Amino acid sequence: MTASTSPLLEVRGLSVEFRRRRHVVHAVADVSLSVDRGTTLALVGESGSGKSTTAKVIAGLVAPTSGSISIGGREIPSGFKDAALRRSVQLIFQHPGSSLDPTWTIERILAEAIPGRVDSAARHRMADTLADVGLDPSLLSRTSARSLSGGQAQRIAIARTLLADPALIVLDEPTASLDGSVRLRILRLLAQLQHDRDLTYVLITHDLRSAQSVSDHVAVMLRGRLVETGPTSAVLSQPLHPYTQALLDAAPSLDPRERDATMGRWRSQLQSGAVDRTDPSVPLRQVAPGHFAAVE
Amino acid sequence: MTDTRTSAVSVSGLTVGVGAHGPTLVDDLSFEIAAGTVMGIVGESGSGKSVTSLAIAGLLPPSLSVRAGEVRVDGRVTASAGRRRRRGNDRVDIGVIFQDPRAALNPLMPIGAQLRRSLRAAGMNRARAESRSLELLEDVGIADPVRVGQSYPHEISGGMCQRVVIAMVVGAEPSLIIADEPTTGLDLTIQAQILALLHETVTRLGCAVLLITHDLAVAATMCDTMLVLYGGVPVEVGTSAKILTAAEHPYTIRLVAAVNGEVSRGALAIDDGGDLR
Numbered sequence: 001m002t003a004s005t006s007p008l009l010e011v012r013g014l015s016v017e018f019r020r021r022r023h024v025v026h027a028v029a030d031v032s033l034s035v036d037r038g039t040t041l042a043l044v045g046e047s048g049s050g051k052s053t054t055a056k057v058i059a060g061l062v063a064p065t066s067g068s069i070s071i072g073g074r075e076i077p078s079g080f081k082d083a084a085l086r087r088s089v090q091l092i093f094q095h096p097g098s099s100l101d102p103t104w105t106i107e108r109i110l111a112e113a114i115p116g117r118v119d120s121a122a123r124h125r126m127a128d129t130l131a132d133v134g135l136d137p138s139l140l141s142r143t144s145a146r147s148l149s150g151g152q153a154q155r156i157a158i159a160r161t162l163l164a165d166p167a168l169i170v171l172d173e174p175t176a177s178l179d180g181s182v183r184l185r186i187l188r189l190l191a192q193l194q195h196d197r198d199l200t201y202v203l204i205t206h207d208l209r210s211a212q213s214v215s216d217h218v219a220v221m222l223r224g225r226l227v228e229t230g231p232t233s234a235v236l237s238q239p240l241h242p243y244t245q246a247l248l249d250a251a252p253s254l255d256p257r258e259r260d261a262t263m264g265r266w267r268s269q270l271q272s273g274a275v276d277r278t279d280p281s282v283p284l285r286q287v288a289p290g291h292f293a294a295v296e
Numbered sequence: 297m298t299d300t301r302t303s304a305v306s307v308s309g310l311t312v313g314v315g316a317h318g319p320t321l322v323d324d325l326s327f328e329i330a331a332g333t334v335m336g337i338v339g340e341s342g343s344g345k346s347v348t349s350l351a352i353a354g355l356l357p358p359s360l361s362v363r364a365g366e367v368r369v370d371g372r373v374t375a376s377a378g379r380r381r382r383r384g385n386d387r388v389d390i391g392v393i394f395q396d397p398r399a400a401l402n403p404l405m406p407i408g409a410q411l412r413r414s415l416r417a418a419g420m421n422r423a424r425a426e427s428r429s430l431e432l433l434e435d436v437g438i439a440d441p442v443r444v445g446q447s448y449p450h451e452i453s454g455g456m457c458q459r460v461v462i463a464m465v466v467g468a469e470p471s472l473i474i475a476d477e478p479t480t481g482l483d484l485t486i487q488a489q490i491l492a493l494l495h496e497t498v499t500r501l502g503c504a505v506l507l508i509t510h511d512l513a514v515a516a517t518m519c520d521t522m523l524v525l526y527g528g529v530p531v532e533v534g535t536s537a538k539i540l541t542a543a544e545h546p547y548t549i550r551l552v553a554a555v556n557g558e559v560s561r562g563a564l565a566i567d568d569g570g571d572l573r
Contacts (some may be wrong), residue, residue: 045481046484046485046486047323047483081387083365108401126533131350132567134567179340179510180340180510180512180551180554180555181340181550181554182553183554184554184555184557188486206483206484207484208484213557214376241332246485247484247485249488250484250485250487250488251513252488252511252516252517253513253516254512254513254516254540254552254555254556255540256516256537256540256541258516258554259516259517259536262517263492263495263517265488266488266489266491266495267492267496269485269488269489269492270437270488270489270492270493
């Protein structure tokens with residue numbers, strides 16, 4: 001981990017409300033986060049936790065109801081239009097195929113990320129970037145994104161993201177739709193690129209255990225609120241919030257010796273229904289250096 | 297398993313292909329599942345695991361056919377070459393749980409009515425089906441069975457729908473339950489509860505379960521034995537412990553290593569830099 005100066009991303013008091021007919025949905029409620037340059041924050045939560053909405057606000061796709069966001073010390077105005085600022089934050093989605101137009105050539109897909117005309121210098125950059133993500137530069141002239149595998153499509157989405165020269169990349173479940181062996185390769189690629197280019201990642205995931213190998217810090221969300229945040233190793237080894245513990249208990253283990261213990265934890269979750277009763281509205285408090293939890 | 301329990305399910309030489317002369321999707325598959333145990337079929341997309349489950353359930357689409365081999369459940373043949381669809385009594389022997397529980401439920405009929413109907417189809421009278429349907433909903437952890445019984449599928453969550461499907465399957469007391477990615481797409485905490493429920497069911501009914509999953513860790517927790525499929529070909533069969541710790545086939549070894557690598561700390565370390573995690 002690199003010694004930090006000022007955080008690259010700072011989110012303060014973020015709230016997002018959606019109006020549904022007569023009632024208001026509090027998708028995100030008073031969330032504050034900070035991510036240092038060159039590090040990865042894993043934003044962990046289940047469906048309805050507000051993790052994806054938070055990601056979309058950071059990427060400028062959804063306007064916050066209140067709160068502020070700054071990137072590289074620069075405050076981002078609500079619904080920002082500044083193209084350069086927009087380009088500095090990029091988003092990678094779960095289903096890479098759906099963000100690639102199947103009728104376009106790979107070159108045209110990648111060229112979208114480069115401002116101005118596509119000259120020979122731009123073409124060189126595109127070919128180099130394809131090589132950086134482990135693809136053959138001859139793919140550039142391929143016409144259809146349909147003939148790509150899931151792993152290849154995600155690599156192209158990553159290449160397009162890199163061509164925009166971002167400071168921050170928001171990864172929304174980037175490997176959820178990929179098979180096990182491909183998943184590891186994409187995660188290795190993302191780690192390599194982060195190392196080579198000093199990239200900052202916000203990784204959205206539903207699986208707390210998978211955050212272990214890929215993140216420096218984690219933030220756990222439940223029903224729109226942060227319930228625990230801190231260094232990944234501290235949160236995983238000493239989870240303080242009952243919901244964080246429930247997420248860890250729910251994760252299956254590959255170790256056959258753990259089988260009975262895991263099933264025992266699942267059974268007790270089935271009997272207690274503990275997750276449903278967790279009250280997320282308790283305020284966060286610091287329990288160890290940098291480790292916060294919403295516990296009394 | 298080394299005990300003397302009889303095999304509830306026996307699959308021998310099962311081969312499935314497209315039409316009579318098209319590509320072979322599953323090639324010469326043989327395995328047995330003892331009553332009261334869970335067998336997992338693991339494999340990546342395109343490995344043929346879902347085709348296998350459909351063939352065993354007798355639910356292959358018209359374009360696919362069993363070319364060779366047969367499937368026996370409690371000694372009776374439920375699928376074999378030339379046999380097209382499942383027949384009358386098969387349905388009480390085999391219960392199927394699919395990935396999308398909403399697709400398995402009728403959107404226009406209250407949950408309770410659907411459950412009663414499936415119990416009536418299994419031969420219960422009206423009064424017995426009425427009381428049994430409430431018991432079954434309680435058994436799958438639904439606290440308020442009367443209210444949920446009156447709800448339509450769209451009014452309850454996906455996890456709740458999957459519980460209802462499990463209740464329906466359990467109600468028919470099958471000899472074999474096929475669960476094809478039963479928790480894919482559900483939250484992890486819901487997955488844990490659904491799988492615990494399924495496991496409890498096996499213990500209670502003493503039936504055999506065939507669990508189809510792409511998630512090796514889920515298989516590790518649920519299954520007594522595993523079959524690894526790759527490109528429609530069985531590459532390894534054995535106890536879960538053997539597959540996970542002492543696999544012999546290079547594909548199995550790679551698959552286990554990849555999943556292990558993803559969850560272990562330091563697996564993504566960069567060779568040249570050294571300062572990255």
